[in-house]
Amino acid sequence: MKQKPLVSIIMNCFNGEKYLKHAVNSVLAQSYTNWEIIFWDNQSTDRSASIFNNYDDSRLRYFYAPTHTLLYDARNWAIQESNGEFLAFLDVDDWWLPEKLEKQIILFEDEEVGLVCSNYQIVNESKNKNWTAFNYPLPTGWVLNQILKKYYVGLLTLVIRKSAVDKLPYICNPDYNLIGDFDLVTRLLSKYKLDCVQESLAFYRIHGSNESSKNQELHILEISRWIESSSSNKEISILSNFNCVIEPYIYSQAIHKLINHDRKKSYELFAGLSWGVFKIRLFFAMFLPVFVLKKIKN
DSSP, rough: OOOOOOOEEEEEEEOOOTTTTHHHHHHHHHOEEEEEEEEEOOOOOSSSHHHTTTTTOOOEEEEOOOOOOOOOHHHHHHHHHHHEEEEEOOOOTTTEOOHHHHHHHGGGGGGTTTEEEEEEEEETTTTTTTEEEOOOOOOOOOOOHHHHHHHOOOOOOEEEEHHHHHHHSSSSSTTTEEEEEEHHHHHTTTSEEEEEEEEEEEEEETTTTTTTHOOOHHHHHHHHHHEEEETTHHHHSSSTTGTTHHHHHHHHEEEEHHHOOOOOHHHHHHHHHHHSSHHHHHHHTTTSSSSHHHHHHO
């Protein structure tokens, strides 16, 4: 009987002791058992190393970074240590349902599929609330143009065919700290199809230390740099939604400025938006009280 392909689970960590056991235990509970965890410790100073190394399972592989790096540089280092035919990603503050890998790996029977994702649940710790990330069917197939307009690939759900990654000039752009997965996915989707399990198979935890929630201005800066660098990639830049990528981030930043009573900056951001749905939404948002804006943001 042919052995199922090995899945390398990339788990990057920097001072992640609070949630680490929950993440690792969700991998140990997988019904699909041929996997390895590549645990890349980005020079943590807490108990992360001792917690991880306390597990007695040869599939859990620990690596200590020679130097502390930005997140996507650290992901590259971890991927270099992987042995799997497929790559999956799970940060230490998120977790999976037991059937996640099993339901996703079978979708790679189509050789044109290079990536598989799923829907997921968002868990807000402080408010004790959770909700489904996307309440509509996620597009599958050759979806690059749709992804540029509405990005719906949660890194915690992503599985990638390793041979597809090996054909890229580079894996993750080490200069990105927030949008490295978006950059990687869009480059892959110019050459491969995406498939998706429509149900939620993972949980994304919102807490005060999430990198993506810390610095909205950095997010806009990185997206702006991505647009500039991708302009020379004709497979991406010719698509009709290429110039739509930055607009939701500018809108989110403007809402953030309104909430923090920085109307001058929000007006500047409004002026930079092209006429369309986000500019119209922002125009009306400018007349709303702060407590309503907070509900919109959340």
